[in-house]
Amino acid sequence: MADKIVxxxxxxxxxxxxxxxxxxxxxxxxxxQFAIRQLVAEVNGKLVDMNYHINQNSExxxxxxxxxxxxxxxxxxxxxxxxxxxxxxxxEVKVTIGPSIxxxxxxxxxxxxxxxxxxxxxxxxxxxKLAKEKLPFLRQELSKKExxxxxxKMNEPYKIELLEDIDDNEVISIYTxxxxxxxxxxxxxxxxxxxxxxxxxxxxxxxxxxxxxxxxLKRIYGxxxxxxxxxxxxxxxxxxxxxxxxRKLGKELDLFSFSDDIGQGLCLWHPNGAMVRSxxxxxxxxxxxxxxYKIVYTPHIGKAELWxxxxxxxxxxxxxxxxxxxxxxxxxxxxxNCPFHIEIxxxxxxxxxxxxxxxxxxxxxxxxxxxxxxxxxKRVRGFTQDDAHIIxxxxxxxxxxxxxxxxSMSMLQDFGFEEFRVKxxxxxxxxxxxAKDWDKAIKSLQNALEKNNIKFEVDEGGGAFYxxxxxxxxxxxxxxxxxxxxxxxxxxxAERFKMEYIGADNQAHxxxxxxxxxxxxxxxxxGILIEHYAGNFPVWLAPVQVMVIPxxxxxxxxxxxxxxxxxxxxxxxxxxxxxxxxxxxxxxAEMSKIPFMYIVGAREEDTNTIAVRRHGSGDLGTFxxxxxxxxxxxxxxxxx
RNA sequence: GCUGAAGUAGCUCAGAGGUAGAGCAACUGAUUCGUAAUCAGUAGGUCGGGGGUUCAACUCCCCCCUUCAGCCCCA
Numbered sequence: 001m002a003d004k005i006v007x008x009x010x011x012x013x014x015x016x017x018x019x020x021x022x023x024x025x026x027x028x029x030x031x032x033q034f035a036i037r038q039l040v041a042e043v044n045g046k047l048v049d050m051n052y053h054i055n056q057n058s059e060x061x062x063x064x065x066x067x068x069x070x071x072x073x074x075x076x077x078x079x080x081x082x083x084x085x086x087x088x089x090x091x092e093v094k095v096t097i098g099p100s101i102x103x104x105x106x107x108x109x110x111x112x113x114x115x116x117x118x119x120x121x122x123x124x125x126x127x128x129k130l131a132k133e134k135l136p137f138l139r140q141e142l143s144k145k146e147x148x149x150x151x152x153k154m155n156e157p158y159k160i161e162l163l164e165d166i167d168d169n170e171v172i173s174i175y176t177x178x179x180x181x182x183x184x185x186x187x188x189x190x191x192x193x194x195x196x197x198x199x200x201x202x203x204x205x206x207x208x209x210x211x212x213x214x215x216x217l218k219r220i221y222g223x224x225x226x227x228x229x230x231x232x233x234x235x236x237x238x239x240x241x242x243x244x245x246x247r248k249l250g251k252e253l254d255l256f257s258f259s260d261d262i263g264q265g266l267c268l269w270h271p272n273g274a275m276v277r278s279x280x281x282x283x284x285x286x287x288x289x290x291x292x293y294k295i296v297y298t299p300h301i302g303k304a305e306l307w308x309x310x311x312x313x314x315x316x317x318x319x320x321x322x323x324x325x326x327x328x329x330x331x332x333x334x335x336x337n338c339p340f341h342i343e344i345x346x347x348x349x350x351x352x353x354x355x356x357x358x359x360x361x362x363x364x365x366x367x368x369x370x371x372x373x374x375x376x377x378k379r380v381r382g383f384t385q386d387d388a389h390i391i392x393x394x395x396x397x398x399x400x401x402x403x404x405x406x407x408s409m410s411m412l413q414d415f416g417f418e419e420f421r422v423k424x425x426x427x428x429x430x431x432x433x434x435a436k437d438w439d440k441a442i443k444s445l446q447n448a449l450e451k452n453n454i455k456f457e458v459d460e461g462g463g464a465f466y467x468x469x470x471x472x473x474x475x476x477x478x479x480x481x482x483x484x485x486x487x488x489x490x491x492x493x494a495e496r497f498k499m500e501y502i503g504a505d506n507q508a509h510x511x512x513x514x515x516x517x518x519x520x521x522x523x524x525x526x527g528i529l530i531e532h533y534a535g536n537f538p539v540w541l542a543p544v545q546v547m548v549i550p551x552x553x554x555x556x557x558x559x560x561x562x563x564x565x566x567x568x569x570x571x572x573x574x575x576x577x578x579x580x581x582x583x584x585x586x587x588x589a590e591m592s593k594i595p596f597m598y599i600v601g602a603r604e605e606d607t608n609t610i611a612v613r614r615h616g617s618g619d620l621g622t623f624x625x626x627x628x629x630x631x632x633x634x635x636x637x638x639x640x
Numbered sequence: 641g642c643u644g645a646a647g648u649a650g651c652u653c654a655g656a657g658g659u660a661g662a663g664c665a666a667c668u669g670a671u672u673c674g675u676a677a678u679c680a681g682u683a684g685g686u687c688g689g690g691g692g693u694u695c696a697a698c699u700c701c702c703c704c705c706u707u708c709a710g711c712c713c714c715a
Contacts, residue, residue: 204644204710372643
């Protein structure tokens with residue numbers, strides 16, 4: 001072994017060190033302050049502990065809490081800390097696994113009863129205490145056999161089960177944290193002292209290894225930060241998310257509701273919500289006509305034979321409502337619109353000159369979702385997809401996918417979403433069609449993305465049963481990701497339904513089909529919009545755009561004249577004629593999040609003007625009717 | 641579907657083995673008002689539903705329904 005090794009830094013600089021030097025030592029050499037902030041090192045692309053020994057020439061990179069990798073290690077170590085605290089307080093509990101997640105970490109424990117809030121607080125307190133002790137995470141490597149013996153002795157059945165799945169020759173690493181030993185690949189923080197702010201958030205049940213047939217474990221979710229400020233920021237975010245919850249705002253703004261008498265997951269659109277929906281739909285239709293789509297309407301139910309042909313009864317039946325028997329035939333509520341659009345296609349002989357044919361429909365579908373999965377408008381059992389099927393030739397496929405990517409993003413931008421994340425989902429376990437077709441389809445989707453310089457991630461096995469897909473996720477105003485658009489390649493239905501077109505060669509050919517929804521489901525999209533805007537819809541979407549507020553009954557007549565004029569101009573306006581003080585009426589209009597309030601009294605009537613108040617920003621001053629109209633029209637135009 | 645928690649007036653919530661309470665909303669009356677709550681009065685509930693224990697159940701027990709947090713799944 002050489003005495004000296006060369007370490008290369010991300011900026012290309014190189015420096016010589018003693019063999020066996022640790023990342024921590026290197027970092028301290030750079031700057032002690034810098035070293036304190038670094039949580040984990042990446043040596044030759046592999047994440048390692050800060051006290052790892054580097055024995056050869058290497059490239060090094062450090063990760064602080066600001067990088068994804070740094071956070072991951074930080075939260076993973078926090079999970080270990082929590083497990084240690086739980087083991088100290090509840091020695092009978094068996095430990096399982098505890099990874100980091102997007103926001104924080106969890107650890108699953110095998111325990112008969114759930115953890116109570118008081119217990120959670122006690123665990124949190126113990127974690128604080130253990131963190132202050134600056135316990136080191138000590139890595140130790142051993143053979144699988146040794147590890148098995150060790151966890152058997154410790155009576156940790158879940159660890160043994162995990163070990164059993166590991167290759168016999170692999171080196172197993174364990175980490176010791178005070179009195180707690182855990183099977184873990186690592187890496188970890190140097191010591192628990194780096195964990196400053198700790199909050200255990202909630203408990204829940206979770207199946208061992210996510211398998212419904214396995215034991216239900218007790219999960220504790222938590223989050224930690226290197227400083228109190230970040231924790232405060234995160235807790236504020238949670239608070240803000242709670243405030244924006246579409247279920248809460250849906251009630252407060254009278255947008256929608258559910259009724260026990262109707263059934264789970266079946267929503268009622270109240271006039272305010274229905275107004276927003278109808279604006280979304282009008283906008284959607286206009287965009288679709290402009291993009292050369294044909295709009296169609298189809299029934300809500302169809303015969304069993306139809307769903308047999310489509311493959312839904314074989315591959316999707318557990319998500320379908322059960323059959324309705326009529327005149328000796330079984331009918332099913334539609335979970336998707338595709339077979340109906342295909343039947344429209346097949347209603348006459350098609351020529352290649354007609355292609356691409358784009359059928360679109362705001363089609364209401366019904367899916368039997370597990371009751372525990374239902375969640376406000378975000379997950380319902382009856383919903384309307386902004387669906388379309390593009391039937392085209394193989395040569396047209398690429399261009400159509402490209403157009404769709406563009407179409408989707410331009411539409412989502414109009415709704416105030418600027419940031420996108422794209423995923424390419426491949427063949428799932430349950431699927432139709434052979435692997436070769438799948439490969440070809442995945443390649444063409446990939447081509448479309450690459451050609452348009454769209455960055456994407458691959459979601460292995462995430463495709464629909466009939467084909468691979470591209471999903472577009474948006475980032476909302478709280479930086480949360482939501483999947484809206486799905487562009488699904490489908491080479492199976494055309495086959496199953498024996499779709500054809502006559503080509504230039506006068507021969508019958510099988511067309512290709514793309515199934516897509518841009519907003520996803522109108523219900524879900526609305527829920528996301530409510531939260532994105534915190535209920536403060538931009539003027540173009542606001543169910544009521546203006547509230548005219550007469551100062552007293554003496555000005556009702558003048559107010560009504562303005563109200564009528566606005567209505568004639570196509571503005572969604574209401575007038576508060578009630579016998580209340582102006583402050584009261586303003587308060588109610590503000591709470592209803594109505595963008596504009598036009599207040600009229602003696603001064604306005606005398607000068608034929610209106611006093612304009614904007615929701616959230618207060619009194620804007622006095623305007624003539626035309627001026628006020630110009631302001632509101634401007635906002636509608638801008639979609640702000 | 642599974643695990644856990646919850647369900648009291650239209651809404652937000654208090655209470656409790658002896659047959660329910662507040663604020664807001666609603667209704668009535670007075671007030672005619674200048675940028676986020678005028679005053680007074682009235683009405684409103686088989687305490688999610690069903691069964692059981694008890695002299696007595698909103699409260700204790702069982703079943704069901706719904707909601708919430710997750711798991712699983714997903715538009």
